[in-house]
Amino acid sequence: MRAGAGRRAPARAFVVVLALVSSCGAAPVSPDAPVPRADPAWGVVDSTCAPDRLAARVPGVDVAVVEAHWDRLEPTPGVTDAGYAAALRETVGRCAAAGVRVVLGSGLQYPPDWVRALPGALVLDQAGRSPTTGAVDTVFSAAVAAAADDHLRRLVGAVGVEDLVGVRVGTSTAGELGHPGPEASGAAFDSWWAFGDAPQHGIGLAPGQVPAPLPDWIPGQRTWQGRAVTPDDARAWFAWYSGALVRAVAGRAAALRSAGYGGPVHVPAAGRGVLPRDLDAAVAVVLDTAVRDGALRRGLDYVGDLGTLAATVPGAVVDVTGLDDATAVRARRLDPPQDRCTPGDAEALVSGDAALDDWPNQRVTVAAAARAGLPTAGENPGPPGPTTGGDPDSDSEADQVRYAVDYARGCGLSAFLLAFEDDLYTGRSGITPEDYRAAIGR
Incomplete structure (x- = not known):
């Protein structure tokens, strides 16, 4: 779209793309005989909408994720920083004026210091530990949830809705769906993050949430209040624990709607969640066990919970945050390779087949979203390192550009968002706009 074109039209176009592009499994995918389908929308993550970058952008790359920061917008309770609000609106406006559609990162993962002093703000595990990541309880605490909802209304008021084609909402310090990960406690795989007064006893519990079905029971304990704990009890407890995440997202989405935003709500989803057989x-x-990548403790049950997300958050979009992560690299090396989405993935996901263990994270998550009827977007991990889950099997970012674009097409994603804009324009990861142009064929 030409610079200076009207801003409302691209927003509607992007919503149509999200509605019409199917998820993985809807059509055959083969590296030898690709099936014609609409390309994803192409974009970048963490955009500054800087004029020089907009002028140099690759043709067809017309979606930008602009990240807001709660702590900058509302550094003092109830007071909007007018300068930051104006700068954020200007940033979004520059992109929109250039014909670039904006997905706004809500910034909930950046709470101001004053939020940590609210009732129930402290996240607690079964040993009374708090996350070392500085997470606050946006899931169960009524006070924190109310502050988060007020932030979202304040954010929409500051930026406006006319230039937005998506808003990202998560529950973790990474801005993704999930309780804190195992790294947050300093003791891998042993923390369950739902042991404050609100989740356990309903004291100061956020609207829409319900207390634990077995108050004060700790997963792994064989008895509760003098009786044996059954597998059905454990399943109900985990369904409550994982379902609380979706209920929290639904609460935040309702706040966005009340502020006048009616577009897609993007829910970033890391990893693969717990496979049904593993659950x-x-x-x-x-629950006296763990699964790889900490999905059980994080409460990530994509197969079980994405259907609820679809039912309770109109316009939900699942953002796959690790296209071409290390699990995809390992799956690509198998004989036969297991990295690509294929027809029937959504049905195979609940089959219990041991072959599912070889699927990469992206294939599992896209299939789970397809089962729920949800559209998917995605992004590559970014430069391999501790903050992006990098390990010795990770692709370089240059290779991620090529492979992740291919996966986005093959899995029928509605949008691919390159992580990160700085990598394109600063050379810090050895990639350039020409690399992105070559990958998408523009």
Whole structure:
């Protein structure tokens, strides 16, 4: 779209793309005989909408994720920083004026210091530990949830809705869906983050949430209040624990709607979640176990919960945050390779087949979203390192550009967002706009 074109038209166009592009499994995918389908929308993550970058952008790359910061917008309770609000609106406006559609990062993962002093703000595990990541309880605490909702209304008021084609909402310090990960406690895989007064006893509990079905029971304990804990009890407890995340997102989405925003709500989803077979094994031992990548403790049950997300958050979009992560690299090396989405993935996901263990995170998450009827967007991990989950199998960012674009097409994603804009224009990761142009064929 030409610079200076009207801003409302691209927003509607992007919503149509999200509605019409199907998820993985809707059509055959083969590297030898690709099936014609609409390309994803192309974009970048963490955009500054700087004039020089907009002028140099690759043709067809017309979506930008602009990240807001709660702590900068409202450094003092109830007081909007007018300078920051104006700068954020100007940033979004520059992109929109250039024909670039904006997905706004809500910034909930950056709470101001004063939020940490609110009732129930402290996230607690079963040992009374708090996350070392500085997470606050936006899931269960009524006071924190109310502050988060007020932030979202304040954010929409500052930026306006006419230039937005998406708003990202998560629950973790990474801005993704999930309770704190195992790294947050300093003791890998042993923390369950739902042991404050609000989740356990309903004291100061956020609207829409419900207290724990077995108050004060700790996963792995074989008895509760003098009786044996059954696998059904454990399954119900985990459904409550994982479902609380979706209920929290639904609460934040309702706040956005009340502020006048009616567009897509993007929910960033990391990893693969717990496979049904692994969850069955976990509940059989009353959750006295762990699964790879900490999905159980994070409460990530994409197969079980994305259907609820679809039912409770109109316009939800699942953002796959690790296209071409290390799990995809390992799956690509298998014989036969297991990295690509294929027809029937959504059905195979609940089959219990051991072959699912070889699927990469992206294939599992896209299939789970397809089962729920949700559209998907995605982004590559970014430069391999501790903050992006990098390990010895990770692709360089230059290779991520090529492979992740291919996966976005093959899995029928509605949008691909390159992480990160700075990498394109500063050379810090060895990629250039020409690399992105070559990958998408523009």
